[in-house]
Amino acid sequence: MLASMNAAAQVVPDTLAQRVKxxxxxxxxxxxxTTDGFYPRIAGKPEGYLYNQLRNFxxxxxxxxxxxxxxxxxxxxxxxxxxxxxSSLNPPYAAPQASIADAxxxxxxxxxxxxxxxxxxxxxxxxxxxxxxTGVAPFIPGLLGLPRDYLVAQLGAWKTGSRHAHAPxxxxxxxxxxxxxxxxxxxAWLASQTMxxxxxxxxxxxxxxxxxxxxCGSVLP
Numbered sequence: 001m002l003a004s005m006n007a008a009a010q011v012v013p014d015t016l017a018q019r020v021k022x023x024x025x026x027x028x029x030x031x032x033x034t035t036d037g038f039y040p041r042i043a044g045k046p047e048g049y050l051y052n053q054l055r056n057f058x059x060x061x062x063x064x065x066x067x068x069x070x071x072x073x074x075x076x077x078x079x080x081x082x083x084x085x086x087s088s089l090n091p092p093y094a095a096p097q098a099s100i101a102d103a104x105x106x107x108x109x110x111x112x113x114x115x116x117x118x119x120x121x122x123x124x125x126x127x128x129x130x131x132x133x134t135g136v137a138p139f140i141p142g143l144l145g146l147p148r149d150y151l152v153a154q155l156g157a158w159k160t161g162s163r164h165a166h167a168p169x170x171x172x173x174x175x176x177x178x179x180x181x182x183x184x185x186x187x188a189w190l191a192s193q194t195m196x197x198x199x200x201x202x203x204x205x206x207x208x209x210x211x212x213x214x215x216c217g218s219v220l221p
Contacts, residue, residue, distance in 0.1 A: 032091040037147035043089040048138030050083035061164040101188035109189025123213040135201035148191035166217035
């Protein structure tokens with residue numbers, strides 16, 4: 001009798017929310033990110049983007065041992081379910097990080113984000129990630145609400161070639177043109193920004209004449 005009661009007490013509901021408990025251990029409750037600066041918010045990110053990143057970890061285009069271990073044997077359909085689940089969430093954002101960057105660094109970051117650098121063939125971040133920098137659904141992520149250290153690490157990974165996406169890899173092309181100071185400036189400026197009232201990604205179909213400034217294999221027509 002006691003054994004059967006213990007067995008009943010240990011029944012775990014078979015829901016997707018229960019199955020992604022391992023994800024929120026690092027990415028925070030509901031995928032809203034933690035305060036350590038290295039794990040990004042995944043809640044509310046465009047579904048196509050999340051799906052692509054899960055596949056990239058599984059297929060070796062992105063390398064992080066814990067992520068690779070977790071998704072190594074998952075099917076495309078299961079990864080799509082996970083992407084859809086986190087994309088549907090919209091918990092509140094944390095306040096932006098207090099910046100330690102000086103005014104000149106922040107201004108360089110703002111210029112790169114808003115205008116780019118024609119001389120270095122760097123397109124403005126807003127040209128792809130939307131004017132309000134919350135992303136373009138279904139494939140392009142927002143860049144606001146992410147920790148500075150995470151942004152530095154990912155831009156650095158693209159620059160050095162340790163992070164890849166589907167060819168042509170537009171982010172790697174951009175990152176290769178960024179100096180270390182540029183990466184620091186962009187990351188500091190983005191991490192210091194307050195989220196707009198509407199934090200959701202703009203749908204690609206809602207942007208008249210939407211066209212990326214460079215070819216990008218991760219963004220389907």
